[in-house]
Structures are given as C-alpha cells and as structure tokens.
Amino acid sequence: MIKITGVSHHIGKQKILHDISLSLPSSQVIALIGPNGAGKSTLFSVMARLQPLQSGQVSFSEHDIVQCDARTLATTVAMLSQDNQVQGRLRVHELLMFGRYPYHQGRPTAKDQQKVDEIIERFELEPLADRFLSALSGGQRQRVLIAMIVCQDTPYLLLDEPLNNLDMYHSGRLMRELRELSHTQQKTVVIVLHDINQAAQFADTVVTMKDGQVMAIGRPVDVITKETMKDLYNVDVTVLNHQGRPVIVDTV
Numbered sequence: 659m660i661k662i663t664g665v666s667h668h669i670g671k672q673k674i675l676h677d678i679s680l681s682l683p684s685s686q687v688i689a690l691i692g693p694n695g696a697g698k699s700t701l702f703s704v705m706a707r708l709q710p711l712q713s714g715q716v717s718f719s720e721h722d723i724v725q726c727d728a729r730t731l732a733t734t735v736a737m738l739s740q741d742n743q744v745q746g747r748l749r750v751h752e753l754l755m756f757g758r759y760p761y762h763q764g765r766p767t768a769k770d771q772q773k774v775d776e777i778i779e780r781f782e783l784e785p786l787a788d789r790f791l792s793a794l795s796g797g798q799r800q801r802v803l804i805a806m807i808v809c810q811d812t813p814y815l816l817l818d819e820p821l822n823n824l825d826m827y828h829s830g831r832l833m834r835e836l837r838e839l840s841h842t843q844q845k846t847v848v849i850v851l852h853d854i855n856q857a858a859q860f861a862d863t864v865v866t867m868k869d870g871q872v873m874a875i876g877r878p879v880d881v882i883t884k885e886t887m888k889d890l891y892n893v894d895v896t897v898l899n900h901q902g903r904p905v906i907v908d909t910v
C-alpha cells in the first residue's frame with residue numbers, strides 16, 4: 659500500500675499541494691487524472707523524493723521515504739517523469755541495463771541480463787535493442803524509457819503521462835502490460851493519464867486531482883461521471899457504458 663498523509667508542498671510562495679492524504683491499494687493500476695497544473699507531477703516528484711517532503715508523510719509498504727536509504731528507495735519505487743532527457747551515444751539495451759543499476763551497482767550479473775532480455779521481449783523492443791537512443795523516434799524513445807523503468811523491477815511504479823507520443827497500438831499494448839504486471843507480479847502502478855478513456859478502460863482505481871487537492875478516489879465507473887468531468891475540466895461529456903466501464907464522448 660502507498661500511504662500519503664497530510665502532504666502539502668510550496669514552490670516559492672505558491673502552495674502547490676494542499677494537505678493530501680491518500681491510501682492507494684497494492685497490486686492495482688491506479689490512474690491519477692486532473693487538469694493541467696493540478697499538481698499531479700509535483701505529487702509524484704515528492705513521492706519519489708525528487709523534491710524534498712516539506713510536510714506530512716509518504717510510505718511505500720513499510721518504507722517511509724524520509725527514513726529510507728537511497729538504495730532501498732531505488733529498489734522500491736521507480737518513476738517515469740515527463741521531462742526525461744536521456745540522450746546520446748547509448749544503445750537501447752545499455753539504457754535498460756542502467757535501469758538495473760540499483761541491483762548491480764555497475765557490475766551486471768546474469769540475472770540482470772536475463773531481466774533486460776525479458777523486458778526487451780515483453781515490450782517488443784527486439785528491433786530497437788542495438789539502436790542508439792539518439793536515432794529513435796519520440797514514441798520509440800518513450801517506449802524504451804518505460805521499459806527501463808520496468809527493468810528496475812520495483813514493487814511500485816509511478817508513470818507520469820507514459821502514453822505521450824505513443825500510437826494507438828502501443829498505448830493499448832502498454833496499458834495491457836501494466837495491468838498484467840500489476841495483477842500477476844503484484845506491482846502497484848500509479849499512472850498519470852490525460853486520456854480519460856484509457857483510465858476508464860484499464861485502471862482498477864481512479865484518483866482525481868484539482869488545484870493541488872484530491873477530489874475523489876474510487877472505481878472508474880463511480881468516479882468518471884458527467885458531473886466529475888464538468889467539475890474537473892469544465893467540459894460537457896456524455897458517458898456511455900462498455901462492459902461495466904465508462905466511455906466518455908465529448909458532447910458537441
């Protein structure tokens with residue numbers, strides 16, 4: 659379980675997060691949705707300790723992020739941020755091995771290689787494995803970055819808009835892989851999504867945020883409603899139902 663208690667965060671004089679408390683269940687895909695500037699990325703970066711925790715508490719299972727040493731944190735939670743700047747003369751398989759760094763500390767073992775090979779296959783990266791990152795398209799680079807995060811093999815994954823640049827095939831494929839990982843390998847995947855229908859289709863739980871506050875948490879069918887979409891995004895939508903899950907259509 660991820661437990662967030664009373665987390666507030668300021669940048670300069672601006673209050674970005676307002677007293678956030680949340681308990682997120684394990685072994686689920688949890689979609690975090692909300693308008694631009696709601697504080698989703700800030701919450702992630704505080705949770706992953708990329709920004710210092712200013713007040714409150716965050717823990718992943720028994721690990722409190724303030725007390726936890728760096729290596730324990732790196733083998734507990736992996737985060738894909740929105741602004742990854744990985745570039746240069748690094749081949750795809752080398753980047754994936756970099757995801758194993760918390761385990762091998764610079765001396766990869768056969769087990770690390772096995773994990774990299776498994777992830778290359780799982781994410782259909784065989785044709786790209788020997789390519790340089792600088793020679794990849796935007797979507798290909800995004801797929802490789804996600805694969806690197808999954809190579810880290812942590813029980814908790816925080817993915818900030820992983821579907822950026824992905825086409826329809828790769829978006830659906832990734833969401834299915836994340837569901838599979840969460841349900842068969844007990845990973846807890848928290849994922850920021852702007853595509854509400856992807857959240858509706860694939861998430862077990864949806865959390866909504868607005869103005870630095872958590873508004874709601876629950877099953878997609880309970881949270882993704884006409885009223886919620888109006889409140890969050892100020893848009894009028896029609897909500898249909900497909901196999902027990904909501905599908906939203908922007909109403910012209």
Ligand SMILES: Nc1ncnc2c1ncn2[C@@H]1O[C@H](COP(=O)(O)OP(=O)(O)OP(=O)(O)O)[C@@H](O)[C@H]1O
Nearest residue numbers: 669672674692693694695696697698699700701740
């Ligand atoms: N470095 C910074 N300095 C000042 N304000 C910042 C900084 N980073 C973020 N903010 C502000 O914090 C608020 C929350 O930003 P954040 O990136 O967490 O939102 P978000 O929900 O992830 O948005 P988006 O969907 O657009 O990615 C915004 O008002 C933003 O302008």
